[in-house]
Amino acid sequence: MNKVNLQPLKGFRDFYPEQMKFRNFLFGKMREISKLFGYQEYEGPVLESLDLYGAKSGEELVKNQTFILKDRGGRRLALRPELTPTMARMVAAQRQKLTLPLRWFSLGPRWRYEQPQKGRFREFWQWDVDLIGFDSPEADAEVISLACELFKSVGLSSKEVVIKINNRRFLENKLVFVEIPRKKIPEVFRAIDKKEKMTQDGWEKYLKEIGLNDLQIRGLGEILKDKDFANESEELTELFSTLNDLGVSKYIEFDPMVVRGLDYYTGTVFEAKDRRGEFRTILGGGRYDNLLEIIGGQKIPGVGFAAGDAVLEEILKKFKKIPKLTPCSTKVLVTVFDESFYRNSLKITSQLRAKNIPTEIYLDSQTKLDKQLKYADKKGICWVVIIGPEEEKSGTVTVKNMEKGSQETIPQEKLEDYFNKQVCF
Amino acid sequence: MNKVNLQPLKGFRDFYPEQMKFRNFLFGKMREISKLFGYQEYEGPVLESLDLYGAKSGEELVKNQTFILKDRGGRRLALRPELTPTMARMVAAQRQKLTLPLRWFSLGPRWRYEQPQKGRFREFWQWDVDLIGFDSPEADAEVISLACELFKSVGLSSKEVVIKINNRRFLENKLVFVEIPRKKIPEVFRAIDKKEKMTQDGWEKYLKEIGLNDLQIRGLGEILKDKDFANESEELTELFSTLNDLGVSKYIEFDPMVVRGLDYYTGTVFEAKDRRGEFRTILGGGRYDNLLEIIGGQKIPGVGFAAGDAVLEEILKKFKKIPKLTPCSTKVLVTVFDESFYRNSLKITSQLRAKNIPTEIYLDSQTKLDKQLKYADKKGICWVVIIGPEEEKSGTVTVKNMEKGSQETIPQEKLEDYFNKQVCF
Numbered sequence: 001m002n003k004v005n006l007q008p009l010k011g012f013r014d015f016y017p018e019q020m021k022f023r024n025f026l027f028g029k030m031r032e033i034s035k036l037f038g039y040q041e042y043e044g045p046v047l048e049s050l051d052l053y054g055a056k057s058g059e060e061l062v063k064n065q066t067f068i069l070k071d072r073g074g075r076r077l078a079l080r081p082e083l084t085p086t087m088a089r090m091v092a093a094q095r096q097k098l099t100l101p102l103r104w105f106s107l108g109p110r111w112r113y114e115q116p117q118k119g120r121f122r123e124f125w126q127w128d129v130d131l132i133g134f135d136s137p138e139a140d141a142e143v144i145s146l147a148c149e150l151f152k153s154v155g156l157s158s159k160e161v162v163i164k165i166n167n168r169r170f171l172e173n174k175l176v177f178v179e180i181p182r183k184k185i186p187e188v189f190r191a192i193d194k195k196e197k198m199t200q201d202g203w204e205k206y207l208k209e210i211g212l213n214d215l216q217i218r219g220l221g222e223i224l225k226d227k228d229f230a231n232e233s234e235e236l237t238e239l240f241s242t243l244n245d246l247g248v249s250k251y252i253e254f255d256p257m258v259v260r261g262l263d264y265y266t267g268t269v270f271e272a273k274d275r276r277g278e279f280r281t282i283l284g285g286g287r288y289d290n291l292l293e294i295i296g297g298q299k300i301p302g303v304g305f306a307a308g309d310a311v312l313e314e315i316l317k318k319f320k321k322i323p324k325l326t327p328c329s330t331k332v333l334v335t336v337f338d339e340s341f342y343r344n345s346l347k348i349t350s351q352l353r354a355k356n357i358p359t360e361i362y363l364d365s366q367t368k369l370d371k372q373l374k375y376a377d378k379k380g381i382c383w384v385v386i387i388g389p390e391e392e393k394s395g396t397v398t399v400k401n402m403e404k405g406s407q408e409t410i411p412q413e414k415l416e417d418y419f420n421k422q423v424c425f
Numbered sequence: 426m427n428k429v430n431l432q433p434l435k436g437f438r439d440f441y442p443e444q445m446k447f448r449n450f451l452f453g454k455m456r457e458i459s460k461l462f463g464y465q466e467y468e469g470p471v472l473e474s475l476d477l478y479g480a481k482s483g484e485e486l487v488k489n490q491t492f493i494l495k496d497r498g499g500r501r502l503a504l505r506p507e508l509t510p511t512m513a514r515m516v517a518a519q520r521q522k523l524t525l526p527l528r529w530f531s532l533g534p535r536w537r538y539e540q541p542q543k544g545r546f547r548e549f550w551q552w553d554v555d556l557i558g559f560d561s562p563e564a565d566a567e568v569i570s571l572a573c574e575l576f577k578s579v580g581l582s583s584k585e586v587v588i589k590i591n592n593r594r595f596l597e598n599k600l601v602f603v604e605i606p607r608k609k610i611p612e613v614f615r616a617i618d619k620k621e622k623m624t625q626d627g628w629e630k631y632l633k634e635i636g637l638n639d640l641q642i643r644g645l646g647e648i649l650k651d652k653d654f655a656n657e658s659e660e661l662t663e664l665f666s667t668l669n670d671l672g673v674s675k676y677i678e679f680d681p682m683v684v685r686g687l688d689y690y691t692g693t694v695f696e697a698k699d700r701r702g703e704f705r706t707i708l709g710g711g712r713y714d715n716l717l718e719i720i721g722g723q724k725i726p727g728v729g730f731a732a733g734d735a736v737l738e739e740i741l742k743k744f745k746k747i748p749k750l751t752p753c754s755t756k757v758l759v760t761v762f763d764e765s766f767y768r769n770s771l772k773i774t775s776q777l778r779a780k781n782i783p784t785e786i787y788l789d790s791q792t793k794l795d796k797q798l799k800y801a802d803k804k805g806i807c808w809v810v811i812i813g814p815e816e817e818k819s820g821t822v823t824v825k826n827m828e829k830g831s832q833e834t835i836p837q838e839k840l841e842d843y844f845n846k847q848v849c850f
Contacts, residue, residue, distance in 0.1 A: 004477050004720055006518035008470045009502065014515050017465035017529070024466065036778050038755035038785035038806075040442035041449065045433045045548055046471065046534060047492075047504075052429050067472075069494035069504075072538065077434065079472075079494075079504075090439050093431035099803045101788065104442070109471060113497065123470055134788045138767070142788070149778075245771050295429055330463035342563070346670050353461050353574075360463035363526065363559045363567070378524045381463075 011114075011122025017327035023125070025325055026154070026309060026316075027107050030127045033150050034105040037142070039129060042104050044086035050076040052085045052295070061262070065112040067122075079111040082306065083128045084264070084288070085295065091132055092296020100133030100300070119280045119311040127283075130304030135289055137235050140268040140303050141242035147272060147283055147305060148248035154312075155321040161282065164255035165240075165270040168286070170233040171223070171256065178219025184211060189259045192224065196257075223256060230254040239268060264288045268303065274315055282315065283307030326380045332359045332419060333376040337388040339365040344387050348397065348415065355416040376402055383419065436539075436547025442752035448550070450750055451579070451734060451741075452532050455552045458575045459530040462567070464554060467529050469511035475501040477510045477720070486687070490537040504536040507731065508553045509689070509713070510720065516557055517721020525558030525725070544705045544736040552708075555729030560714055562660055565693040565728050566667035572697060572708055572730060573673035579737075580746040586707065589680035590665075590695040593711070595658040596648070596681065603644025609636060614684045617649065621682075648681060655679040664693060689713045693728065699740050707740065708732030751805045757784045757844060758801040762813040764790040769812050773822065773840065780841040801827055808844065 008014050015023060031041070047069075053062045067079040080086060083106055091098065106128045114120060129146055131139050144163060151161055172185050180188060187210045195203050207217050223229070230236040236254065243252050260269045269286035273279070285305025293299040316322050334349045336342050342365050352359040360381070362372045369386070376384045386398040397415060400407040410418050433439050440448060456466070472494075478487045492504040505511060508531055516523065531553045539545060554571060556564050569588060576586055597610050605613060612635045620628050632642050648654070655661040661679065668677050685694045694711035698704070710730020718724040741747050759774045761767050767790050777784040785806070787797045794811070801809045811823040822840060825832040835843050 004479070004514065005474060006514055006721060009472055009474065009496075012470035012472060014470070014518070015468040016515065016519065017467050020466045020468055023468075035754040036781065036783050038753070038758075038783055040752050040754070041445045042442050043440040043445055043448075045437035045439070047434055047437060047536075047548065049430060049434060054429070067494060067496075069492060071434075071492075089429065089431055089433075090441065093439070094441065099800065103785065111472075123472065136788060138788050142786075242771070245768055246775060296431060327465050328463070329460040329465070343670055346667070350671060356461065358461050358463055360528065361567075363556075363561060363563050375524065 009122070011116040013121060013123065021325040021327045022313065022322065023309065025323070026312065027125075027127070029153050030105075030107060030150060030307075033146060033153055034127075034129060036149070037103065037146050039103040039105040039146075041106060042087070042090070043106050043108055044080070044083065044090060046080055046109065047077045048080055048086060048089075050078045052089060053078060053081070061112070065114055067111045067113055081112050082110055082262075083108065083126065084130075084262075084291065084304065084306070087128065087130060087304075088291045088295045088302075091300065092292055092298065095296065095298055095300075101139075102130070102132040104132065105129045119308075119314045121310055125309040126306045127309075128304060128306045129285075130302055132292075132300060132302040132304075135267075135287070135301035137238040137268070138242050139301075140239050140287060141246060143285065143303055143305060144239075144252070144270060145243060145246040145248045147285075147307070148246075148251045150307075151251065151272075154316060156315065156319065158250035160275060160319055161251065161272055161315070162253055162275050163251050163270050163272045164253055164258045165236070165268065166254065166256055166258040167230075167233055167236050167268050168259060168265055169267050170229075170236065171259065174223050174229065175220065178216060178223065180212065180216050180220065186263060188212070188220070190261070192257060192259045193261045195224075226256060227254060229256065235267065260284050260286055262286075264291045264294075266290055270305070272307075274318075278318075279314055280311050282311050328379045328381060330358050330360045330379065330381045331422075332357060332383045332385055333372070333379075333381045334359060334361045334385045334387075335369060335372045336362050336365040336367075337369070337386070341365070341387060341392070344392060345385075348385060348387060348412070352416060352419065355420065357416065357419045373400070373402075383422070385415070434547070436541040438546060438548065446750040446752040447738065447747065448734065450748070451737065452550075452552070454578050455530075455532060455575060455732075458571060458578055459552075459554060461574070462528065462571050464528040464530040464571075467512070467515070467531050468533055469505070469508065469515060469531070471505055471534065472502045473505055473511060473514075475503045477514060478503060478506070486537070490539055492536045492538055506537050507535055507687075508533065508551065509555075509687075509716065509729065509731070512553065512555060512729075513716050513720045513727075516725065517717055517723065520721065520723055520725075526564075527555070527557040529557065530554045544733075544739045546735055550734040551731045552734075553729060553731045554710075555727055557717075557725060557727040557729075560692075560712070560726035562664040562693070563667050564726075565664050565712060566671060568710065568728055568730060569664075569677070569695060570668060570671040570673045572710075572732070573671075573676045575732075576676065576697075579741060581740065581744065583675035585700060585744055586676065586697055586740070587678055587700050588676050588695050588697045589678055589683045590655075590661070590693065591679065591681055591683040592655075592658055592661050592693050593684060593690055594692050595654075595661065596684065599648050599654065600645065603641060603648065605637065605641050605645065611688060613637070613645070615686070617682060617684045618686045620649075651681060652679060654681065660692065685709050685711055687711075689716045689719075691715055695730070697732075699743075703743075704739055705736050707736050753804045753806060755783050755785050755804065755806045756847075757782060757808045757810055758797070758804075758806045759784060759786045759810045759812075760794060760797040761787050761790040761792075762794070762811070766790070766812060766817070769817060770810075773810060773812060773837070777841060777844065780845065782841065782844045798825070798827075808847070810840070 066081050265286035266289045267287035271284040272282040283305050287303040289301040334345045336345045349361040384400040396409045491506045690711035691714045692712035696709040697707040708730050712728040714726040759770045761770045774786040809825040821834045
C-alpha cells in the first residue's frame with residue numbers, strides 16, 4: 001500500500017504521553033472539584049441522531065459546524081458538537097427513576113467543523129457541569145462558584161480570569177422597553193453575541209438588516225453600555241449576593257454584552273475570560289428552563305456550563321501555572337546484567353510490582369549496563385536496580401539513585417521496604 | 426419541533442452515574458495495572474483518514490464494519506474501529522524523538538457497525554496495551570502477564586478465565602509442512618478464525634472453496650487438534666517459561682486454533698476467554714512486527730492487545746465480582762431549615778468543601794426537613810447536617826448518620842474534624 005500521512009487530520013490532535021499527562025492533570029482537577037460539590041459523572045454516546053440538535057443548539061452550530069454521517073439506513077447522524085442535548089435526552093428518558101435535583105458532570109470529546117486556530121480544534125474535550133431540577137439564583141450561583149473553584153485549584157486568580165454574567169430574561173425586558181419587538185429578540189441576541197468581532201459600522205448595518213430602526217439601535221446601545229442595570233434585577237442581585245457568600249465575588253462581574261450563542265438559554269448566562277481578553281472564551285453556560293420540555297415533554301429547569309480543554313491549556317501556559325509533570329510513572333528500572341541473570345531480574349521485578357511499586361525490567365539482556373542506565377535517565381525513572389554476580393553471591397542488590405548518582409547495596413528481601421520509603425523526585 | 430427519540434442509537438449506550446461508576450472502577454483498575462508495569466497513557470483522534478486502515482486491519486473490519494463519513498473536501502474519514510493503526514502512525518510520526526522501547530496504553534471509545542448482541546455494541550471502549558521496540562518472547566510474556574494481573578485485580582481466577590496462545594509464524598510453517606501453499610495462508614488463517622461459528626461440513630466446504638484439497642484439509646485438521654506442538658517451537662517454549670517465572674502460568678494455555686482476525690499479526694497471538702466459553706472474547710492481541718513499517722517506513726517490532734469493556738462487564742456480573750459501588754460521592758448533605766437559615770447552611774457547606782469534604786446543600790428552603798432527609802437517603806449520602814434556631818443559638822450543629830439513624834450535636838468549629846475522622850458506609 002501507499003505510505004499514509006503520518007499527521008492527524010486538520011484540527012485533530014495526537015496526545016503523546018507528555019500531552020496526556022497534562023490532560024489527566026487538568027481533568028483530574030475537574031473531577032475533584034465536581035465531586036467536592038457532590039456532582040456525579042455520566043457519559044453519553046458520541047453519535048446522536050441529527051434531530052436531537054434540531055431547534056435548540058442554534059442554527060450555525062447545527063448547519064455549518066457539525067460533522068454529519070449517514071448510517072446504512074440513510075439516517076443522518078451527528079458527531080456531537082456539544083453534550084447538553086444528550087444530557088437532556090438522558091434525563092427525559094429516565095425521568096421517573098431519577099431523584100431530582102441531579103448534579104451531573106461529564107468529561108469527553110466533542111467535534112465542530114470550524115477553522116482551527118489558537119485554542120480552537122475540530123476535536124476538543126469539554127467538561128460539562130449541570131444542576132437539574134431547581135430554578136433559583138442559588139442554583140445558578142452553585143455552578144458558577146464551582147467554576148471559580150476550578151480556577152482556584154489550578155492557580156488562576158481573579159486578577160487573571162473573570163466570569164462575566166448577564167440574564168437573558170432581564171435583558172429581553174430591557175430590549176422590549178426600548179421597543180424592540182419580542183419576536184426579534186433571538187436575532188438581536190445572536191447579533192450581540194457577534195458584536196465583539198465587528199466594527200461599530202458593521203454592527204449597526206447588521207442591526208438594520210435584521211429590521212431595527214435608528215431609535216431601537218440607539219436604545220440597544222445604551223443598554224449594552226450600562227454596567228449598573230444588574231441592580232434593577234432581583235434575580236441578578238440575589239445571584240451576586242449568593243456568589244459573595246460563597247467567597248468567589250472577586251471572580252465575578254456583570255456584563256450586559258454576554259448573551260451566549262446557544263438558543264436554549266432562558267435566564268442567567270455567563271462566560272469566563274482571561275482579564276486581558278487575549279484568549280477565546282474559557283467556559284460558557286447558563287440557565288435552560290425549557291430544554292428538557294422541548295426534548296422530553298416534561299418541564300424541568302436546569303443550569304450548567306461547558307469548559308473546553310484547549311483555551312484553559314493556553315491560559316495556564318501563559319500564566320506559567322502548569323506544574324512539572326513527568327509522563328513516566330515508573331519508579332524503578334530493574335536492569336539485566338546478562339542473559340543468565342534475566343530470571344533473577346524478572347523475579348525482583350515481580351516482587352516489587354507485588355508491593356505496588358511501578359517497575360520496569362530492561363528487556364534486552366544483550367544491551368550493556370551503561371546503555372540501560374541511559375534509558376532510565378531519558379525516561380525520567382528515579383531508581384535503577386542492578387543484580388550481577390557479586391550481588392547474587394551475597395543475596396543483595398545495588399540500588400542507584402538516578403538524580404543524585406549515588407548508589408547503595410541492600411539485602412534483596414529489604415528492597416520493597418526500601419522503595420516504599422523513598423519518594424520519587 | 427417534533428419530540429425526539431429518547432433512546433440512544435441502536436448499539437450505543439447511555440452511561441448514567443450508576444453505569445459510569447462501574448466504568449470508572451474498571452478503567453481505574455486498568456490504569457493502575459498499566460502504571461504498575463511502567464506503561465504510559467496516550468490517546469489519538471477518534472477520526473482518521475480511511476487510508477490508515479487500508480491493508481492492515483483486515484478486509485471485513487474496514488469494508489463492512491467501519492463508520493465512514495466524508496469531510497467537506499470529499500475525503501473519506503473513519504470513526505476508528507480500533508486504535509492500533511493510530512498508535513503506529515503516532516510512533517512513526519515522532520520516531521526520532523521517542524526513546525524505545527515504548528510502553529504505552531490507552532482507554533477510549535471505538536466504533537464498529539455490527540449487529541448488537543450480548544457483550545457487543547456499536548460503540549464500545551477498549552483498553553489498548555502495547556510494548557514497542559523489542560522482538561522477543563520476553564516482551565510477549567510481559568504484555569500477556571499484564572493482562573493476567575488485570576484479571577487478578579478484578580478477582581477473576583484462572584478457574585474462570587484463560588488466555589489461549591498460539592504463534593502465527595510457527596503455525597504457518599506447520600501448514601506449509603502439510604503442503605498448504607504460503608500464499609493461501611492469510612485465507613486459511615481467516616478460515617481458522619471463523620471455524621468455531623461453523624459446522625464441520627460447512628468448514629470443510631469453505632476450505633475447498635478457498636482451494637484446499639482433501640489431503641491439505643486432513644493435514645490442517647490434524648494440526649488444529651494437536652495440543653502439544655507448542656513444544657516444537659523454541660519461541661513458544663520460551664514464552665511459556667517466562668510466563669511461568671512471572672507467576673501467571675495457571676491462566677495460560679496453548680491453543681492451535683487461535684489466529685486472531687487482524688491481518689497485521691506476525692508471531693505470537695493470544696486471546697482471553699471465560700473457561701466455559703459462554704462469552705465472547707475478553708481481549709485479543711499479538712505481535713505485529715511489520716505494522717510500523719507498512720505505515721511509517723521504518724521497521725519497529727511491537728506486541729500488544731486490546732480488551733473491550735462490555736464482555737468484561739458481563740463476566741464480572743456472571744461471577745459476581747462487581748463490588749458495591751455508590752454513584753454518589755457526596756459525604757454530607759447540609760439541610761436548610763428555612764429561608765432565613767440559608768446563609769448559615771451555605772457557610773457550613775463552604776467550610777466543609779474547603780476541607781475537601783464532598784458536600785451538597787439542599788437548594789430549596791421551602792422543602793420540609795423530612796423531605797430533605799429523604800433525598801439524602803435516596804442518593805445514598807452518609808451524613809446530614811441540620812442547623813436550626815436551637816443550634817444557631819448554641820453555636821452547634823446536629824449531625825445525623827443516615828445509615829444508623831443516630832444523631833449527635835457538635836460545636837460548629839469542630840465539624841470538619843468530625844467528618845475527617847468518619848468513614849462513609
